[in-house]
Amino acid sequence: MTDASMPPPAAPPKPSAPPPPPSRPPSSADDVHDLRPPRNQWWDVWDQFKTHKGAMAGMLVFVSIILFVTVGPWIWQVDPGLIDIRSRNLGSSWTHPMGTDQLGRDLLARMMYGGRVSVAVGLMAMLLGIVLGTLIGVLAGYFKLLDAPLMRTTDLFLALPLLPLLLILVALFRDVLEGVFGQAMGVFTLIVVAIAITSWMQTARIVRGDVLALKEREFVLAARSIGTPSRRINTRHILPNVMSPIMVSATLGIASAIITESALSFLGLGFPPDFPTWGRILYDGRDWIEQYPARVVWPGVFISLTVLSVNFIGDGLRDALDPRIRGR
C-alpha cells in the first residue's frame, strides 16, 4: 500500500483520463450520426454530479454554510467580541438566537466569525497543499531524475507522525510568526502552512501516477515532436488531464484541513482565545458542558456538517469525474 518503490504501473488501464484536449474533428464515419454541437466535458460532469443525491444535498449544505459565514455577519451585526457581562450564560432567545457565553458574548456572531476563520483555514490549507502536491507529483512523474528523490521524500513525510508534528510546529513557531505578522495573521499563516506541509503527500502520489501514464500517450508525443517545451507540455497537455483526481483530493483536503484546525484549537494549540474559531468555541464550551450543553453542540454540529457535506461532495465528484460511470 505505502510502497512507492514499486515500479510504476507501465500502462494501467486508465479510462479515467478524459480524451486529449484538442477535440476530435467530428468527420470520421462513426460520428456521422452524432450531430450534437460539441459540448464542454465539464457539462457532462455536472450532469452526472446532479444525479448523486448525497452530493447535491452536501452542496446545498456547504453553500448555506459559506453564506452563513460570509453574508451572515452583515445581517446579524453583533460584535462577536462584545462583552456584556449582565447577559451572560443566556439560552436561546430572539436577542441571542444561540445564547451567550460566560462573558455575555453572542454565540451566533461568534459562530459566524469563527466559521469564517475555520472555512478560510480549510480552503487556504487545501489550496496550498494541492499546489504543493501537484507540483511535486508532476515533477516526479515527468522528470525521471527527480522521481526517486521526490518520492522518497513523500514516503518519508507519510511516515512522520503528523498530528504530534503539527502540535510541535504550532507550539514552536507561534511566537516567532506572531512577531512577524501580528497575532491573528501569524497564527493563521502558521496553521495554514503547517496543515499544508503535512497533507500534500496523497495528492503528489496520485498525480505522479497519472502523469507517468499520461506522458507515454500519443498526444504528449505529438506535442513534443512539434517542439513544445517541457514546461508547456505540462501546463497545456498534462495538467488539464490530471485535473479530475486533483479536484477530488482538493475536496477531501478541505474536510481534513477543517478537522485538523478544529483539533488543534480543541487541544488549545490553535488560535488565541479572543479569536473565535469553531474548534476554539467548542474547546471553551467544554468546561460548561454540564450547565450549557448548547455551547459545545453548536460548533460541533457546524464542524460536522461542513465536513460531512464536503465529503459527500467529494464522493459525488469522484463518481462524476469517472467516465466509466458517467453517461450510464
Add this chain to the structure above:
Amino acid sequence: MFTYTLRRLAFAVPTVLVISLIVFLMLDMAPGDPTASLPLTIPPEVREQIRAALGLGEPVIVRYFRWLQMMAVTEPLHMIAAATGWDIAPAGPRILSWQTRSPVGDIIIQRIPQTLWVVGLGYLFGILIAVPIGVISAYKQYSWFDQIGTFVSMVGFSVPTFFTGVVFILIFSVWLGWFPSMYDTTLRVTDWDSFMRQVRQIVMPVAVLALFNASQISRFMRASMLDNLNQDYVRTARAKGLREQTVVLVHVLRNSMIPVVTVIAIGIPTVFTGAIITEQIFRVNGLGDALIRAIYVSDWPMVQTITFIFAILIVLFNLIADVLYGILDPRIRYD
C-alpha cells in the same frame, strides 16, 4: 519472500534515522532555553555548568548521536528492565524530562498501559463492528441496510472524535449518568466491583474510537468485497454448487480481507496519534496526554521521545503491512 522482507527492512531503517534527525533538529532549534526559568541570581559560570550538565554545550551532531544512542539503546533496555525485572539496564546518562527531572522512559512506561487499553480495545471493537457491516453492505448492495450503513459510516468518519466524545459525555454522563466522564487511572481492579467500575469508565473512550475506526474500515471492507463479488472465481464457485454461505464467507471474504488487513495494520499508528484527542476528552493519562502536557510546558526531551515512538510505530506497522501483503498475496512479491 525473504528478500522481499529484507528489501522492505532496508528501506525502513534509513527512514527511521532520517525521521529521528528531523524530530531532533526541529526541537533542537526550538526557541526557549531550559535554564531560562532558573533564578537570575545564578552566576553565569554556574549557568554554563548547568547547561553543560544538560548536554547543551556541544555541537549539534554530537548531541544528536548521543541522543540517538540513549533513545535507541539505553532507554529501551531500561524499559525492558523495568518491565521484566532483569538486570540489563546499562549505566550512564538517560534522557531526562525537564518538567519532572526523571527519566523519560520511566514516565512512558507508566503511561503506555492506559493508551494501549483504550486504543487497543477501540481498534479491536472497531474491526469487529466493521467487518460484518462491510460484508453485508457489499453483499446486499443498494439495499436499505447498505444505504444506512454507508450513510452512518460517512457520518462516523466526518464527525471529528472530539465532537463525538463531547456528545457522548453529554448524553451518557450528564443526562443519563451511566458512565463517568473522566477516566480514573488510580483505579485498581481487585474485585468484581472495581472491575465493573473500570468497564464503566472505559466504555465511552473505547466507543468513540471504535465508532470512528469502524466507519473507516467498513468502507474499505465494502469496497473490497464489491471488487471480489463480481470476479470469475465467484461464478465458478457458485456454478460448481457450493452453498452461498461458503461462497461469500470463505471464498470472497478471504480474498477481500487481503487489502483490509493491510489497511488495518497501517491504521494502527494513526490510531495511536489520533487517540491524543480522545485522551484529552476523557482525561485518560496516556501517552498522548503526556505529549500534550509536555508541549504545553516546553518539555522537549519528552516531546522528542514520544514523537519518535510514534514515528517508529508508523514505520514498523508500514513494514508489517507490506510483509503481510506479501504473505497474503504472493503476486506482489515480485522476487
